[in-house]
Amino acid sequence: MLPAFGLHTHIQANRRRSALLIAGLFLLFYLMSLGLTLLARALLDDGSGAFEALFQAALWDCLWASPLVTALVAFWVWCGFRFNGFILELTTGSRALSRRSDPRLYGLLQNLCISRGMTMPKLRILDVKAPNAFATGTRPEQYTITVTRGLLDLLDDREIEAVLAHELTHIRNDDVRTMMVAVLVVGVMSFIGEMVYRALRESPDLLTDSSDSKKSGGGKLLAILVAVIFIMLAWALSVVIRFSLSRRREYLADAGSVELTKNPDAMISALRKIDRKGELEGVPSAVMELCLDNPRSGFADLFATHPSIEDRVAALVRYAGGHAPAPEAATAAPEAPAV
Numbered sequence: 001m002l003p004a005f006g007l008h009t010h011i012q013a014n015r016r017r018s019a020l021l022i023a024g025l026f027l028l029f030y031l032m033s034l035g036l037t038l039l040a041r042a043l044l045d046d047g048s049g050a051f052e053a054l055f056q057a058a059l060w061d062c063l064w065a066s067p068l069v070t071a072l073v074a075f076w077v078w079c080g081f082r083f084n085g086f087i088l089e090l091t092t093g094s095r096a097l098s099r100r101s102d103p104r105l106y107g108l109l110q111n112l113c114i115s116r117g118m119t120m121p122k123l124r125i126l127d128v129k130a131p132n133a134f135a136t137g138t139r140p141e142q143y144t145i146t147v148t149r150g151l152l153d154l155l156d157d158r159e160i161e162a163v164l165a166h167e168l169t170h171i172r173n174d175d176v177r178t179m180m181v182a183v184l185v186v187g188v189m190s191f192i193g194e195m196v197y198r199a200l201r202e203s204p205d206l207l208t209d210s211s212d213s214k215k216s217g218g219g220k221l222l223a224i225l226v227a228v229i230f231i232m233l234a235w236a237l238s239v240v241i242r243f244s245l246s247r248r249r250e251y252l253a254d255a256g257s258v259e260l261t262k263n264p265d266a267m268i269s270a271l272r273k274i275d276r277k278g279e280l281e282g283v284p285s286a287v288m289e290l291c292l293d294n295p296r297s298g299f300a301d302l303f304a305t306h307p308s309i310e311d312r313v314a315a316l317v318r319y320a321g322g323h324a325p326a327p328e329a330a331t332a333a334p335e336a337p338a339v
Contacts, residue, residue, distance in 0.1 A: 045219070085137055115260065122145070124145070126280070145164060
């Protein structure tokens with residue numbers, strides 16, 4: 001966890017990272033388009049074509065299609081930046097909050113924004129029992145903080161204030177914009193990869209080599225396999241991009257919460273209460289990457305983008321002056337001796 005004066009450096013680093021992510025997005029789409037053109041060439045082949053000929057033809061197709069791919073990717077990025085809030089609202093089913101409908105939450109957020117001279121983001125609520133929260137948006141007029149009904153029911157005012165400050169810090173640090181780019185990359189790559197996987201699964205005969213193909217060196221089957229490798233590689237690299245958004249951003253947001261509220265114990269208490277309870281059923285996995293708590297366990301924990309609650313609490317205790325909760329065993333009352 002970095003001290004408060006390090007946050008500005010983190011914001012600058014996030015902006016540079018966003019630019020690199022967008023550049024990487026174009027490269028990944030070119031790689032995926034090569035895989036798709038090679039796959040199309042292989043599927044249209046009657047089994048007589050050699051792999052070298054199919055690959056060369058796919059390269060030319062990809063070259064000719066590159067202006068269209070560039071335009072489509074640019075359009076996708078523009079739509080993502082322009083309509084991300086609307087899309088997320090549709091996929092999550094959240095609704096807007098106002099000062100009149102929830103003066104308690106509205107007042108807490110407004111006080112935090114006034115203390116830092118920030119434009120107040122929009123407030124939305126998701127009517128689910130799981131306690132969680134997330135921030136979205138790529139521009140000041142789009143920034144939105146969404147909380148769940150379970151979070152408001154579970155936490156007291158000081159803990160809710162700490163959570164709101166955490167999400168505000170994500171906005172201040174430009175984490176939200178960076179994460180939205182990552183969601184765009186991983187989302188579209190996963191969609192195309194899944195479509196190709198389903199098409200091949202439902203047509204297993206495509207992966208069987210015909211006698212004509214064997215005579216010509218198995219070019220069609222090899223081209224399909226190489227195309228699938230290219231497509232899966234593009235998808236895998238998009239996941240790597242998501243992992244490049246290090247877990248440090250959550251530590252920094254926790255630190256930013258303490259900076260805003262001057263109350264590390266409230267953040268610790270909030271994290272303890274929501275620990276492993278924040279799974280939002282029916283919400284896309286990409287949205288979970290934006291959440292305050294993204295519970296993962298076992299093998300999935302290896303690919304988690306959030307540090308564990310234990311590590312975040314330990315960082316707050318070590319660097320922000322928080323107090324570690326007493327172990328349950330130590331606080332439990334001793335049993336009366338048997339008579």
